[in-house]
Every structure is written in C-alpha cells, then in structure tokens.
Amino acid sequence: MGTVTKIGIIGMGHVGAHVANSLVLQGIADELYMTEICSGEASRQAKLDAEVQDLGDSLAFCPHNVALVNCGEDYAQLAQCDVIVNAAGDVSLAATNRDGELFYTTDTAKRFIEPVTAAGFGGVWVTIANPCDVVATEIWKLSGIDSNRVVGTGTALDSSRLKYALSRVTGFDQHSISAYMLGEHGASMFAALSAVSFGGKPLSQLRAEQPERFGFDLAAVEDAARQGGYVTYAGKQCTEFAVADAACRLVRAIVSNEHYITACSTLMTGEYGEYGLFTSLPCVVGADGVEEVLHLDLTDAELDEFHASCAHVRENLGRVGLA
Structure with missing residues (x-):
C-alpha cells in the first residue's frame, strides 16, 4: 500500500x-x-x-x-x-x-x-x-x-490574475507567460514587470520588437491584476474558485514534492533587506513547504514598491501585537 x-x-x-x-x-x-x-x-x-x-x-x-x-x-x-x-x-x-x-x-x-x-x-x-x-x-x-x-497563498492568485490580464491583451496562453505580482496580498502588491516573459523572451524585448502587439498599457494590466478580486466580489459578494484553486495547487506541490515555482507568502530572512515578516516572492515549493526563495533582478522602482508593501504588512502586524 x-x-x-x-x-x-x-x-x-x-x-x-x-x-x-x-x-x-x-x-x-x-x-x-x-x-x-x-x-x-x-x-x-x-x-x-x-x-x-x-x-x-x-x-x-x-x-x-x-x-x-x-x-x-x-x-x-x-x-x-x-x-x-x-x-x-x-x-x-x-x-x-x-x-x-x-x-x-x-x-x-x-x-x-x-x-x-x-x-x-x-x-x-x-x-x-x-x-x-x-x-x-x-x-x-x-x-x-x-x-x-x-x-x-499570498500573490499566487494575483500572479494568476496578472497572467490572465496579459493573456487577454496579447492572445497568448497563460501557461506560456511567466509573470509575478509581489509583496503583500493586498492593495500594496505590485507587478514585477521587469521579470515578465513570454516563452522565455523578456517583455521589454518584445515591446521593442513588436510594439503593435506588446505596446499595451502596462499600468492598466497591473491594475487589472490588482483589482480582479473586487470585480469578482462586486458580482457575487465573495471570491472562491480562483483562491481555492491557488491553495490546492500549493497543496499538490507539497504532497507530491514537486519543487514547484510560484509566488507565495513566506518569511523574509534578508531578502532585499527585509526580515521577520511574511510576504510574497517567487518560491520553490515541495514536501517541506518553501524550499528556496528566488531573487529577481528588480528595478529600483520595483524595490521601492516592495519595501512599501512590507512596511504595510509590518504596520498591520503592529496593530494586532505581532510586530
């Protein structure tokens, strides 16, 4: 057995x-x-x-x-x-x-x-x-x-929303897109647009080569990912399918020891200078949970957004006596 x-x-x-x-x-x-x-x-x-x-x-x-x-x-x-x-x-x-x-x-x-x-x-x-x-x-x-x-689950769901938004503006399947929302699962999350790629080709390069297809409004795509949950909530007063599937995907990665890479919330132990709180970065997930945190080459602007997001999590931790 x-x-x-x-x-x-x-x-x-x-x-x-x-x-x-x-x-x-x-x-x-x-x-x-x-x-x-x-x-x-x-x-x-x-x-x-x-x-x-x-x-x-x-x-x-x-x-x-x-x-x-x-x-x-x-x-x-x-x-x-x-x-x-x-x-x-x-x-x-x-x-x-x-x-x-x-x-x-x-x-x-x-x-x-x-x-x-x-x-x-x-x-x-x-x-x-x-x-x-x-x-x-x-x-x-x-x-x-x-x-x-x-x-x-953190921004695993929001990263899926980002891929869906990118899929809609480009016509490519979500599974062929690598893209992450990072930081807290909340209003201060942000899209790591510098790390987005299609079939391994960076978005920045594709925007230069095919502006008619990839010259879309980056801020609008990021906002679609950030606001997706409220679109769902406005229509049925809850979100349920996507977040449940995000959790099940993590469970499957753990029980199958997949070494699956996804954005999810994990303890900061010095990543980009942050410590002592959970927030989302790309992680390798297997039988023991988070096995490794992957470091992206974020831009200075993205780093500022990451630190601001961590500051918001830290503020909320203080409000409930966990700081």
Whole structure:
C-alpha cells in the first residue's frame, strides 16, 4: 500500500468548501478532515454537516474515493494531516477594505493554532485567510513551527490574475507567460514587470520588437491584476474558485514534492533587506513547504514598491501585537 495523503481544512465557508471540492475532484487527498469555527452556533455546525454530506454525495463522480471526516471544532484531529489549509475568515468584512478582516482572522487563528500545535502537528500550513501575510506570520510565531512549513497563498492568485490580464491583451496562453505580482496580498502588491516573459523572451524585448502587439498599457494590466478580486466580489459578494484553486495547487506541490515555482507568502530572512515578516516572492515549493526563495533582478522602482508593501504588512502586524 502507498502512503495515505491526509489534508485538513479549517473553515468551510465559500473558500474552504471549494478547497475541499477541488481536492476531491483532483484526487489530491485520500483523507479529508474538515473543521468549522462553530462557537456553539448550530448554524455553523449545520453548514459543516451539509458540506461533508454534499462532498460525499459527489464521490461517485470523482477520480477515486476519499474518506471524509467531520471534525466539528476538534482541531487536534488535524495534527495527523500532511497539510492543513486555513480558510477561516469573513470576506464580508473586506468588502471595502483589503485589511477589513485583520482583527477577525487573527483572533480566530488563536483558537486553533494552539490545539493543533499541542497535538504534535508536523506537517505544512497553507493559509488563505486575509490579510494573508499577517495571518501567516501569526501562525509561524504562535506555533513555533519552522517558517518554511508555513506557506501563504499570498500573490499566487494575483500572479494568476496578472497572467490572465496579459493573456487577454496579447492572445497568448497563460501557461506560456511567466509573470509575478509581489509583496503583500493586498492593495500594496505590485507587478514585477521587469521579470515578465513570454516563452522565455523578456517583455521589454518584445515591446521593442513588436510594439503593435506588446505596446499595451502596462499600468492598466497591473491594475487589472490588482483589482480582479473586487470585480469578482462586486458580482457575487465573495471570491472562491480562483483562491481555492491557488491553495490546492500549493497543496499538490507539497504532497507530491514537486519543487514547484510560484509566488507565495513566506518569511523574509534578508531578502532585499527585509526580515521577520511574511510576504510574497517567487518560491520553490515541495514536501517541506518553501524550499528556496528566488531573487529577481528588480528595478529600483520595483524595490521601492516592495519595501512599501512590507512596511504595510509590518504596520498591520503592529496593530494586532505581532510586530
């Protein structure tokens, strides 16, 4: 028999439920442990029960069987998992402000970090809850786990939005484009336009050679990536598919030990002179989480944007006593 892959999810709202469904549909998990922040609220437990039932009803259509475990609020059960996905948030609080969930998500995280840690969790955290970089920093500090074993989805999603925007203006497939949004997953993120390439050819070179195709408005493309989430939210009051898929892509890279390169949130240990906080740079992701952080040759203007973004994360850390 092969190794059984166990994945835990904390929070089965819009995003957590889609993470669960995507893990099942892609055949990533053999056992799926699901929890909810119930606080004695029957409606929250009922929501969790409903999602577990719905997933079970779908198993006949999935690649292989998955054991579905309803853990209620017993977070300690997740300690046996290879990866825990933290999707505990309240997106309505961020309707007009990227930092709107700051106090809710950091307070909520305190409720599950300790019992999971005390139960001996030795796997990898993948955290989605926003502000992503602050919550990732909190999980690292309060759990005492190796920093590489905490991975924030960070700008993995925003980088996908950037590729989608570039695809729309050039006609090239997203998979053929290398492009990263960097910094915090929030308003201060920025596009590393100096590092964008199509099939390995730098965008700067293509703009000189084919101005009719590549002479598009760079600021407009960057803004499309930055504002994509609010376009989605305006229409359905949540974002769910893309961020769930970003998390599942990280989970797959971890359990398959892929050494996959993506932008994601990780601890700064001197990168561009930044220390002690999580934010997004291109990372190599494998079985132990973040294996390596890749350094891009950023322009002076991009470096200024990176430092400004880190300063905003640091400010939010101070607001919740984590600086």
